[in-house]
Amino acid sequence: MASGMDDRTTRVLRHIVEDYIATAEPVGSRTISKKMGQALSPATIRNIMADLEEAGFLAQPHTSAGRIPTGAGFRYYIDHLLLRQTLARGEMDQLHRAAGEGNGPADELVRQVSRLLSNLARQASVVVVSSPEHQVLRSVSLMRAGVERILLVTVMRGGWVQHRLIEGEPDHTGDELEKISAYLNELAEGRTLPQLRARILAELGKEKARYDRVMGRALAMGARALADAAPGEVFIEGRANILEQPEFAEDVDRLKRILRAFEEKSVIFRLLDRAMESRAIQVSVGLENTVEELPDISVVASGYRQGASSVGSIGLIGPVRMDYSRVIPLVEYAAGLLTTMFEDR
Amino acid sequence: MASGMDDRTTRVLRHIVEDYIATAEPVGSRTISKKMGQALSPATIRNIMADLEEAGFLAQPHTSAGRIPTGAGFRYYIDHLLLRQTLARGEMDQLHRAAGEGNGPADELVRQVSRLLSNLARQASVVVVSSPEHQVLRSVSLMRAGVERILLVTVMRGGWVQHRLIEGEPDHTGDELEKISAYLNELAEGRTLPQLRARILAELGKEKARYDRVMGRALAMGARALADAAPGEVFIEGRANILEQPEFAEDVDRLKRILRAFEEKSVIFRLLDRAMESRAIQVSVGLENTVEELPDISVVASGYRQGASSVGSIGLIGPVRMDYSRVIPLVEYAAGLLTTMFEDR
DNA sequence: ATTAGCACTCTCCTTGCCGGAGTGCTAACT
DNA sequence: AGTTAGCACTCCGGCAAGGAGAGTGCTAAT
Structure with missing residues (x-):
């Protein structure tokens, strides 16, 4: 029909x-x-x-x-x-430059691209980073972070960095800590977090762990620090851009609802998780998105990948009245750019 | 008069x-x-x-x-x-609990307290973390972060963690990297960043640096990664709380101005830096605060310290019409709490 | 010095009225 | 049959007029 x-x-x-x-x-x-x-x-x-x-x-x-x-x-x-507009040369260049400036760890990169995306589209931009659970570890390190406090730093392929604090750990000499760290690093490299957990448990069962102090401590600390799954992250950039939309000038309540939603990371997660799995760009118009509080909001989002596995999604949030012909190619390009950037990391 | x-x-x-x-x-x-x-x-x-x-x-x-x-x-x-209200027992407990939950690195702690402060005061809460330049290092570590990419992680006393990426660094074996890292860590511990920089330069001048490969690489990488001063940080929590203030319901422009200011970290910095130095709580009413765009906004802020040196400030931003009798003790207590928490870190 | 009284001012809300924009329907046209 | 001109109708937004309410400043009496 x-x-x-x-x-x-x-x-x-x-x-x-x-x-x-x-x-x-x-x-x-x-x-x-x-x-x-x-x-x-x-x-x-x-x-x-x-x-x-x-x-x-x-x-x-x-x-x-x-x-x-x-x-x-x-x-x-x-x-x-919809007739898609092609991106202006200048816009692509700007995005590339933003990606280049995000030369710190991965979250810097993602943030930078997200900010520019927001400014180009004049909408609020959102990036979801899925839990690093299924990403592959590149290195881990234990660092002294205080009295009986040790920091476990993990770096994933792609450049994501996390820290977890281990408290109440008896103090070790610097030398000892370095050895423990080195052993744990060896164990971790190339594994995903669940794999590492499994491996740690396996090693703990072995005879040797009970006699080798370094190994024992390493396994114990690893097990403790990694007990909980690392949560994903959400970045929102360019909230202010949304203020320019005329629909919000009149209807303050709507503005309030969406700003409140921004404070609730879980809401944002729900909004973008559909885009994360799929390879194609996702456009949710108003009621379609599963969030009850935001019937008049659209989300345009696309997942980005690290090699074959999707590690998150980037997108725009704004009123249903959005210039899709322009915004869709923008988001697509930004997601593609992130995917490219992560390729050689 | x-x-x-x-x-x-x-x-x-x-x-x-x-x-x-x-x-x-x-x-x-x-x-x-x-x-x-x-x-x-x-x-x-x-x-x-x-x-x-x-x-x-x-x-x-x-x-x-x-x-x-x-x-x-x-x-x-x-x-x-002004007659200050005394904080309710429950509120103090809540703040303590929030501080306890911020059991990760320092920024987690600060964020957690800030969020609760915002909710208790029904205003937006802002935390400024001053540049870590003058804080004392506890440990540093070099980690492999990709092909020809190495991550320098620094942990300060107090639990602040930073990363800097070093790009284009030739690959080292794991063993070698650990040695370099260990040497750099030894050099860094107990020093401030400027002190460490000076020390690195001094060591670089010495004969030995030219012959000892580990030492040479460590110094070179340290010098490169630490060349720029680390910037301070700004966290804003509870933007949504501000929406409840009736003054913003009518005057959308005012709401926009303040939300836009939130996007500009430098503006927030200017607003809070007065509080950073002084030990007492600072209250800036409307025009007094130096930011031209925000003549009708008040800032209540107080610095928090790590031992003797101030490392940042925490405060509230909202309309001039604020319940100061309640808000001032709240901010003071939160700042004091942070100072206490950092004492034994 | 304080206060009662009163005229005055200004906002806000309601009411009524008008012009403009846009529709739906009908009847004529191709 | 589909298209169109014409027309009556509806609804919104703006504007003016009027009345109620809140609060003031001033004056004169205590």
């Missing part, structure tokens, strides 16, 4: 959506007639609009206003009508 | 400020008369109010509205009239 719409009808829908995206105002039949070169009179457009409304793609705020697209209208537009 | 106010006048001022803090509405003479037990009639209060207005402590939004305190009015109230 949706596919049963003829060409003329879909063209009208496209123009309505695009005009609404540009102006944030309800669109009238007159405007569309002009936009289409007066090939059709306003009256005809009105008939078509009535059909589109019946089909659920348009709605009227009140009897004598123009139409605005519904969630379904946007959905159809995105799925069938 | 300010001190020339008699007791009655100041009592009236106090009541006006407190009522305004509670209601966010202009306060009339009738209200104050009732509040003071009808000892004085509204007419008398009006005369006093006129005096206070002349002295610059009160203002009228328009001729026939009540009075609201000016910046100077708040200032006087804070400096001379």
Whole structure:
């Protein structure tokens, strides 16, 4: 039935959506007639609009206003009508430069790209880093961090760094600690966290662990520090960009709801996790996204990968009225860039 | 002249400020008369109010509205009239618990306390961590982080952790890297960053550095990684709490200005740096704070220390109309708590 | 010095009215 | 049959007028 719409009808829908995206105002039949070169009179457009409304793609705020697209209208537009803009050379360059500046550990890189993405799209940008549980360790190190406090630093392939504090550990001499650290490092390299845990448990069972002090301490500390799974992370950049959207100028409550959602990392996680698995870009319009509190918010997101496994996703959050033709290629490019950057890490 | 106010006048001022803090509405003479037990009639209060207005402590939004305190009015109230509330047992407990949960590295601790402070005060909370330049190193470690990429991790006394990436470093064997790391760690422990830099330069000048490969590499890498001073950090928690303040419900622009300021770390830095040096709590009301864009914002902040040296400050940002009698003790307590926590680190 | 009384001012809310934008329907046109 | 011109209708937004309420400043009496 949706596919049963003829060409003329879909063209009208496209123009309505695009005009609404540009102006944030309800669109009238007159405007569309002009936009289409007066090939059709306003009256005809009105008939078509009535059909589109019946089909659920348009709605009227009140009897004598123009139409605005519904969630379904946007959905159809995105799925069938969207003409992607190509990124400007300059925008790509900027993104590359941002990636280059993120020369610290991985979170710096991701943050930098996210910030620029946010500025280019004039929306808030969100990055989710999935739990490092299934990433491969590159190195670990134990460092003295205080009296009876030792810090376990883990570096993953791709450059993610985490710390975990081990408290109440009896003090070791510097030399001893270095040996313990070296042994643990040897054990860790090339393994994922679950693999390392398993290996530690296996080693602990062996005879030797009971006699070799260095080995024993290393295994005990490793087991303790790695007991809990490391959680994922969420970065939000460019909240301020969202303030420029006219929909938030009038409706303060909506602004509040979305800002509150930003404080709840778990909400953001839920919003983006669909994009994480899939390889293609994901666009959730309004109600479709599973978060009850945000029926009027859209999320455009794409996963990025490290080699074959997905390690997170990057995207934009904003009002449903978003310039998808521009925003979708931007997010896609940013995700691709991250994937590339992680390739040679 | 300010001190020339008699007791009655100041009592009236106090009541006006407190009522305004509670209601966010202009306060009339009738209200104050009732509040003071009808000892004085509204007419008398009006005369006093006129005096206070002349002295610059009160203002009228328009001729026939009540009075609201000016910046100077708040200032006087804070400096001379304020009766601090004592913290509820429960609130102190909560703060302690939050500090206990921040059992990771220092930034976890600080973040946790900041978040709770924000929730208790119903304002946005800000923590500034001053540059670690003058803190004392506890340990450093070099870790493999990729092909020709090495990560230098530094842990300060107090538990602050930083990483710096060294790129284009030729690969070393694990064994070699551990030796280099160990040597650098030995050099670093107990020194501040500038001291370590100086020491590295001194060692580099020595004959031995040219022949001993381990030593040479260690010094070279140390010099490179530590070339730039590490910047300070800013954490903002509880932005959403600020949304509840009624002043922002009406005036969206003000909300936007402050949210935009939150995106600019340098602005926050400027706002809090006064508090960093001083030992006492600092309250900046409106225009007093040096940031042009935020004339109607107050900052309550206090530095926290690590031993004798101040390492940062924690505070609250919100509208000038803030419950100072409650908020000031809260911030003070939180700062004190952080100082205590860092004592045994 | 304080206060009662009163006229005055200003905001805010409601009401009513008008113009504009846009629709839906009908009847005529191709 | 589909398209279009014409027209009555609806609804919003802005504006002005009017009244209630809150609060003030001033004056005169205590």
